[in-house]
Amino acid sequence: MEEKILSVKNLTIVRNDHKILDDLSFDVAKGDTLAVIGPNGAGKTTLLKAILGLIPYVGQVTWGKDVKIGYVPQRLYLENDIPFTTKEFLELKHRGINEIKKALKSVGLGGEEISQKETEKHILENKISNLSGGELQRVLIAWSLLGNPNVLLFDEPTSGIDISGEDTVYTLLSELNKKAGLTIILVSHEIDVVRHFTSQVLCLNKEKVCYGPPQEVITQKTIDKLFGGETDYYHHNHKF
Amino acid sequence: MVIDNIFLLIIISSLIAAASAYVGSFMVLKRMSLVGDALSHVALPGMAVAIMFGISPIIGAFIALSIAVIIIWHLEETSENYPETLVGIFFTLSLAIGILITKDSELLEALFGSIEKMTLTEGLTSAVLCVFIILTAKRFLKPLLVSIVSKELAITQGFNIKRINLIYLFLIALVVSLGVRFVGTLLMGALVIIPAASAKNLSRSFNSYCLISIVFGILSSLSGILIARSFNLEIGPIVVISSFIIYLFSYIVKLTR
Numbered sequence: 373m374e375e376k377i378l379s380v381k382n383l384t385i386v387r388n389d390h391k392i393l394d395d396l397s398f399d400v401a402k403g404d405t406l407a408v409i410g411p412n413g414a415g416k417t418t419l420l421k422a423i424l425g426l427i428p429y430v431g432q433v434t435w436g437k438d439v440k441i442g443y444v445p446q447r448l449y450l451e452n453d454i455p456f457t458t459k460e461f462l463e464l465k466h467r468g469i470n471e472i473k474k475a476l477k478s479v480g481l482g483g484e485e486i487s488q489k490e491t492e493k494h495i496l497e498n499k500i501s502n503l504s505g506g507e508l509q510r511v512l513i514a515w516s517l518l519g520n521p522n523v524l525l526f527d528e529p530t531s532g533i534d535i536s537g538e539d540t541v542y543t544l545l546s547e548l549n550k551k552a553g554l555t556i557i558l559v560s561h562e563i564d565v566v567r568h569f570t571s572q573v574l575c576l577n578k579e580k581v582c583y584g585p586p587q588e589v590i591t592q593k594t595i596d597k598l599f600g601g602e603t604d605y606y607h608h609n610h611k612f
Numbered sequence: 613m614v615i616d617n618i619f620l621l622i623i624i625s626s627l628i629a630a631a632s633a634y635v636g637s638f639m640v641l642k643r644m645s646l647v648g649d650a651l652s653h654v655a656l657p658g659m660a661v662a663i664m665f666g667i668s669p670i671i672g673a674f675i676a677l678s679i680a681v682i683i684i685w686h687l688e689e690t691s692e693n694y695p696e697t698l699v700g701i702f703f704t705l706s707l708a709i710g711i712l713i714t715k716d717s718e719l720l721e722a723l724f725g726s727i728e729k730m731t732l733t734e735g736l737t738s739a740v741l742c743v744f745i746i747l748t749a750k751r752f753l754k755p756l757l758v759s760i761v762s763k764e765l766a767i768t769q770g771f772n773i774k775r776i777n778l779i780y781l782f783l784i785a786l787v788v789s790l791g792v793r794f795v796g797t798l799l800m801g802a803l804v805i806i807p808a809a810s811a812k813n814l815s816r817s818f819n820s821y822c823l824i825s826i827v828f829g830i831l832s833s834l835s836g837i838l839i840a841r842s843f844n845l846e847i848g849p850i851v852v853i854s855s856f857i858i859y860l861f862s863y864i865v866k867l868t869r
Contacts, residue, residue, distance in 0.1 A: 443768045455821035
């Protein structure tokens with residue numbers, strides 16, 4: 373049997389007398405890439421926060437042994453003129469410039485495309501608020517990679533990035549999963565991406581609508597059930 | 613015994629200004645500037661009661677401020693939307709009560725500072741506490757900064773945010789209690805916020821931001837004391853005006869960049 377890295381049992385979350393998640397159970401195996409999909413307000417971000425232990429819940433969330441989680445939030449609340457360089461930001465997670473450069477390289481910042489010196493000048497020494505949406509997203513992924521996690525949790529990895537940037541982020545995540553054997557759990561709203569990229573999908577709308585490999589569980593019927601007939605929901609042409 | 617040596621006075625006030633500016637650097641980034649200003653008003657009733665009982669107003673201010681920061685901390689931890697307006701209202705109310713119960717002869721000093729009347733014991737204790745404030749803030753720099761950027765990241769990194777916030781709020785209470793003797797309850801907010809706001813205009817990295825903030829804090833207190841002494845003016849307001857002139861200069865530099 374595949375080794376379980378996360379087990380969620382009967383998870384229920386109620387906030388202000390309002391049920392956000394209802395009796396949700398699922399397991400995640402080591403090396404899986406799980407996408408949590410569902411309409412706005414389905415409880416996707418809440419689920420992520422609950423399994424991270426950021427909010428109170430009823431039910432059981434059990435992580436496997438020796439789990440080290442890297443978390444990438446949906447966005448950072450950075451003021452435009454916050455006096456903070458990318459280097460200083462990454463150093464808050466891990467001191468050691470070599471590891472920082474390695475993490476940046478593995479997210480495609482500072483590889484062959486851009487020379488080492490340029491990366492330092494443009495990314496590391498630059499104010500973090502001056503980075504573009506795509507660069508900031510990669511820096512956040514680099515942050516989560518520092519400290520060698522074995523599980524990555526992403527909340528909408530491509531929010532704030534244009535469509536051409538989205539492909540590269542997913543390709544990047546796919547590489548991290550294959551090369552480094554990381555288990556990845558992500559929240560997404562893009563069904564096409566999920567179909568191509570993930571090994572498991574959890575359709576969520578307050579309760580579990582479907583769970584399993586995307587080829588099997590994403591059918592017109594489940595999509596209708598999930599999004600209430602809005603089937604033209606986020607179809608982009610992604611190339612993999 | 614009152615400190616009559618101007619050099620000693622300058623050293624002590626510079627330390628207070630440096631500690632205020634350093635703590636203020638976090639406050640500006642945490643977007644707590646207004647809370648900090650309202651908070652300083654709470655010191656007044658504490659000082660009034662302390663004077664009544666014949667103890668140092670610094671101790672009275674610290675006790676009152678400690679109660680206030682525990683309230684702020686509790687609200688921050690328990691309510692989803694931080695009730696900033698409510699905090700503003702109640703803290704300003706405490707200023708009104710403070711004004712009523714402070715003796716007329718003491719009122720002006722409590723409102724606008726009276727460092728010339730600082731005793732040697734108060735001065736030396738203040739100096740030691742300022743060093744303590746700076747070192748403690750530096751010690752908790754990392755979790756503080758991560759929580760400013762993202763509370764969630766801080767928690768997933770294993771930092772005890774509640775504890776860190778409480779420690780930080782107590783540092784604010786301490787620095788404000790020392791500062792009210794220097795520039796008074798009404799002007800203390802300026803000592804904490806203006807140097808950091810000026811430094812923010814000029815710096816790209818956090819290190820330079822803190823350093824410039826501290827330098828500006830010291831510079832404004834130094835020039836404030838010297839100008840006030842030369843022209844026989846009140847020290848508190850002149851320190852704040854000097855600080856504002858530095859801010860203006862930093863803003864112009866920012867615009868011309």
